[in-house]
Amino acid sequence: MCRNIKTLHNFGPPATEEEIRASSLQFVRKLSGFTKPSIANEDAFNRAVEKVTLAAQALLDSLVTNAAPRNRETEAVKARARSAKRFGAAPVAMIAGHNHN
Numbered sequence: 001m002c003r004n005i006k007t008l009h010n011f012g013p014p015a016t017e018e019e020i021r022a023s024s025l026q027f028v029r030k031l032s033g034f035t036k037p038s039i040a041n042e043d044a045f046n047r048a049v050e051k052v053t054l055a056a057q058a059l060l061d062s063l064v065t066n067a068a069p070r071n072r073e074t075e076a077v078k079a080r081a082r083s084a085k086r087f088g089a090a091p092v093a094m095i096a097g098h099n100h101n
Contacts, residue, residue, distance in 0.1 A: 012069030024052040
């Protein structure tokens with residue numbers, strides 16, 4: 001469901017409102033167990049996303065660090081390398097015309 005809630009602090013450029021909202025939506029989905037809430041739960045779900053978004057923005061605005069901002073591209077490469085090490089390489093697609101049955 002929502003395994004990829006990404007770190008948003010200390011990146012250059014800073015996280016966008018869209019990234020913060022997407023992370024908040026993932027968090028609320030995880031907490032509620034809903035990918036898409038029912039009509040009966042939609043208002044509560046949407047209110048929670050808005051409140052978490054505001055709290056996340058306030059948190060990111062208040063955090064301080066002496067570390068240099070991280071580069072998104074560099075961090076993405078590192079994450080892919082960690083994933084490949086943990087889970088192995090992606091399976092190679094079958095070559096067309098070669099059936100090994």
